[in-house]
Structures are given as C-alpha cells and as structure tokens.
Amino acid sequence: MDDDVLDSLWLAADHGVSFDGLHVDRTDETVHFETPADDATVTGRAAFEEVATEHAAYVSNWFFWHERAPTRDDHWAFCRWLEGASETPVSDRHAALDGGVTRSWGQLELTVSSTGFGERRYALRHEADADEPLAPLTRYDDPLAARQLVKHDGDGRYRPLKTATNLPTGWVFDDLLPEAMLETVEYVYPATIANWYRERKGDLDVTHWRETAARQTGIYGLVSDLDDEAVGWLAEACCVDSQCCKRREWDLDDECDLDVPRSEGAFPCREPCSLVVAAARTVTKLEREATETYELELTPSEKAQLETLVDAVAEDRLDEIREADFDDGANRYRVRYLRTKLFDDGLPDGHS
Amino acid sequence: MQALVIAAHGSHLNAASSTPAFAHADTIREVGAFDEVRECFWKEEPSFREVLRTLESEEVFVVPLFVSEGYFTEQVIPRELRLSGFDPEKWDSDGTSADHVTLTASDVEKTVHYCGPIGTHDAMTDVVVQRAESVTGDPTVGDGFGLAVVGHGTERNENSAKAVHYHADRIADRGRFDEVRALFMDESPEVDDVTDHFDSDDVVVVPLFIADGYHTEEDIPEDVGLTDDYRTGYDVPTTVDDTRIWYSGAVGTEDLLADVVLERASDAGASVQAEIEQVRERTRTVALATGD
Structure with a gap:
C-alpha cells in the first residue's frame, strides 16, 4: 500500500473516518479500526499500517471516493450508482470491480473496473457491442470525439435527437478516468446526469405540455392550439421506448396525465424537447383541416398492404425488407405495383 | 469556477449547423480560458433550457453565436435560460450595441453574464x-x-x-x-x-x-x-x-471567430486577455498556413 494512501488515512483518522463500512478513529498514536467483519485497536504508525493493509479493500474504496472520485454532487452520485455502491457491501463490490461492473444508460453500456489500489477506470460502448471483443471496435480516449461520433446513425443519417434510439455502434471508450467518463456521457446524452440526479433528490422540475406550449413564440406559438388527444398521439409517436431513451415525466399538466405508456428509461424527460415542439407545429397545422370523405375501392389485400406500408414506415423497417420479398406489403415492387394500379391518376377528390 | 456557454441555433436537419460552435469552443478549450466550456443549442442538445444545470461553475458567461440582435438574443435565449428579470431595455442598444447584462437563472444558483451576439461586436x-x-x-x-x-x-x-x-x-x-x-x-x-x-x-x-x-x-x-x-x-x-x-x-x-466569443466574455468581466492574445495568434497562423 502506497505511503500516500496511508498518510491520507492517518491524517483523516484524526477527525474520524466513517465511510462504506470503514470506521477509523485516531487519538494521537492510538487507532481504532473497524469494518463489518472485524475491529481492532492498535498503537503506533507501524501497527496502523499493518491493520490497514489487512483491510485493503476498505482502504482502497475509501481512498478512491475521497481522493480520486469527482466531488460534484451529481457526478459523485452517478459514479456511486454505476458501481452499485449503496446496495453492494465493499467486500462484494471490491471483488466485482476486479471483473468490471456494468450498467445501462440509454443505449450506452458503462463498465467500471478497479485498475489498482484506489483507482477506477470506465468503459463506454453501445449496448449492442457489449459482447463484442474490443478489437473490431474503434477505440477513443478523447471525450470531445463523442460529439461527432453520435452525430449520425449507423446508416450515416443525421441524428437531431441525442436520446433517439439510433445510437451508432462500433466504437468504445475503454479506459477513461472518472471525469472523462462523465464528460463523454454528457456529450452522448446531454443533461441526463443532471436531471437524473435532480429526480433522485426529489426536485426534478418537470415542465408539462401546456406550460411548454404557452411559452412558445414565433412560428411555434400556434402549438398551444393542439388539442389534448393529439398531444397524446404525438407523445405516442415520439416519446415511447422504441423512439427515445428518456422516460417521459411530463403530461398535459400537473393534474392531467396523458394516456400514453411511459418508458422504463434510466433518466427522465422533464419537458417536451425541441423535436416534439417542431413536430407539434406541423401536426397543429394539419389538424386544422376538416375531414372529407374519399371513396376508392380496394381489395382486402390492398387494404392490408396499405396498413403494412404505414406500419413499415412508422417502425423504420423499410431497410430490412428484402428486394424480392413480394409477400411483404411494404416491398418496393409491391408498392410500385399498387401505385401504378391505383394512384397513377391520383386519388379521387373528397367531399364533405 | 467560471464557465463559458456558447449559445447557437443548431438544426434538426443540417448536421453541419453545430460545427462552428464546436470548433470555436474547442479553440477556447485549448487555451484554457475557462474552467468549463459548453456548447448549447435551440434545436439540438444540450438545449438552452438545460445547459446551465450541466455546469459546476457558479459564474457563467453566455455568448450567443448569432449575427444580429433580435428575436433570438432578446426573447428566445433569455427566456429558455430562465434569466430572471431580463429585459432588452437593459442592453440599451441601438441595434448593434448590446454589450452584457448580469442576471441570475431561476432554475440554478448561478450568476449569468448574458452577452450581446458575436455578430455585432467590433x-x-x-x-x-x-x-x-x-x-x-x-x-x-x-x-x-x-x-x-x-x-x-x-x-x-x-x-x-x-x-x-x-x-x-x-x-x-x-x-x-x-x-x-x-x-x-x-x-x-x-x-x-x-x-x-x-x-x-x-x-x-x-x-x-x-x-x-x-x-x-x-x-x-x-x-x-x-x-x-x-x-x-x-x-x-x-x-x-x-x-x-x-x-x-x-x-x-473562420477560426478567428473564437476571438470574438472571448471578447464578448471579456467585456462582461471574464479575465481572458492573455487567452485572447493566444487565440488571435493561433487562428492567424491557421489562416495564413491554409490560405483557404
């Protein structure tokens, strides 16, 4: 055990150490040393060092959290949560950290490992790459690189929403110190740690739909006109597990919930995001139109095909449909056939 | 601790919209002008609405990466940052002379020096x-x-x-x-x-x-x-x-734009004169070397 560690604990023990099951109190040369499994009172620096060494797991744990871990409240809490500090005793945690302790954060998989006495290193990758060997993954060590890394999905499409469920795969930050890990998470999922921490403390400042809508100005001022049912459809379109990693905590207002399932995400969504507001602008304008009746004849299979097509777009399934899979109603040739047969001359006019 | 926040428009459609904000922020990070440097966006994340809570610093300089005074600098950004008591009158601007105003944000315990847009700085x-x-x-x-x-x-x-x-x-x-x-x-x-x-x-x-x-x-x-x-x-x-x-x-x-961001913060009280000189030197060198 390093002299630095022993010096730190020796000094701290003068005021009493009580942390994660380790209790150390020193009065002059007399030290009382206690863990859940053991306690001892020794005299003199040499005896202190001996007993500290016998309880290296506890001393190592104390040293990390008091000399190496981030001091900022939300960052501290996040690092504690990552390794399950509140529910896992040091003796078990110490062993687990040797092999790495893993948590999910959105589509991220975060692994914390013990890499030496009082040291932790963190790894981040896409959860889909969790079982991949490191070799084929592109390795990064600069948190700033994450900004560009998460800008496009695996198909090269721009991701305007950081918490959308299309985080690209194929990369890893495999050896980060705590601060670098926190910075990287911040670039992948901005503000999620801060809001998660507020929620844990019971003071998440949720801004509900009606308040958000009323605040809008300019081209977004009209979204207040969107009726409640349509706000629910919008939330179901944009704010469910399949589309976004955030857990929607906002509703119509404090007293009026949306009848839409909430996701199970680790971190909360405290107000409608800019993407939802922009989508709301479009659907608000569309919802102003009155309905009309259109008459066209379809075979039952054609009706089913239209439903399949809508479903395929809504579930972002088009890329998965094989070129010659004519049984799939959203197959390109099937749709082109339908267009030629039914829509070449346009759909019939509607009437009120 | 002091933080710099660069507030830019961003885009839902154009991936390159955030590029200047990132580039100038990185230049300022490299010279170590602030304890924290953070980009935020109207259309991307972190949003104007949530950026302040991601910072540890108790004193924050917010510089809008916008070309003119108007809707975004006078309404959207101060509203979304929850700057208590902001009024464009406090800038006493003739349309190009907005300088800075010091306020607090209602959702965090921080002092915010809200600066005029970079586009109107000398x-x-x-x-x-x-x-x-x-x-x-x-x-x-x-x-x-x-x-x-x-x-x-x-x-x-x-x-x-x-x-x-x-x-x-x-x-x-x-x-x-x-x-x-x-x-x-x-x-x-x-x-x-x-x-x-x-x-x-x-x-x-x-x-x-x-x-x-x-x-x-x-x-x-x-x-x-x-x-x-x-x-x-x-x-x-x-x-x-x-x-x-x-x-x-x-x-x-243009790389030199990072200098304007720092000038705005400096006018609002940030001690970054030495870093301004460094940024000018670096960006001047880049411009001459690349000639593009």
Missing part, C-alpha cells in the same frame, strides 16, 4: 476581413478588390441589416478595399445583382452567417450566379459578368 469586423484574406490566400488583400458583406436581411427585424451595415461601414472607413457594400438576400440592395454594385474586377463576397447551410451553400451561390445548380459546385474565384467573385462561405466558420 472584433467581428476583423473576422470579415480575415475571411477575405483566407479565401483569397492573400494577407494583404484589399487593393484592387471590392468587398461585399452579405446578410440575410428581413423586413421583420431591422437589426438584421444593421449588423451588416455596421461592419461594412467600419471596413470602408479603413480604406483597405477599393469598394465595400452591404448586400442582402431578402431586401435591397440584393446580392443577386452583386456585380452591378462594384466597378472592381475582383470582389470578395463574405456572408455574415454563422454556419454554412442552405443559405450560404445553395441560395447565395445560385443567386450570385456562381453556379446554376449548387450541387455541381463552383470555382473560387468564379467570373460573373467580367468580375471575379471570391465567395468565402459563412464568416462564422
């Missing part, structure tokens, strides 16, 4: 000139050249044009270029007729825009006559009506 004039140097590859460009500063312009916000005129006038006063004009996309005098406004054989066209995107990469090149179809690209310079047009793309992509 130092922006130097960036426009450096943009002309970069695009011509000539650090002494001016003699025999005309310079057009191009703005969006909008009848809805008179300040939009004021910022363009402000820098055009300041550059004209220096007497470096033979001719200097302020031209616009959506109001007169229009950039479509750029060659009608100059006698010089060479004209540098610098759009006073933050990021390259639809306006600077598609509209203006086609309006000016550099190309019939932006997708086919164009040369720099391109001869239009017997005038060589040196089109620079958005001024906001």
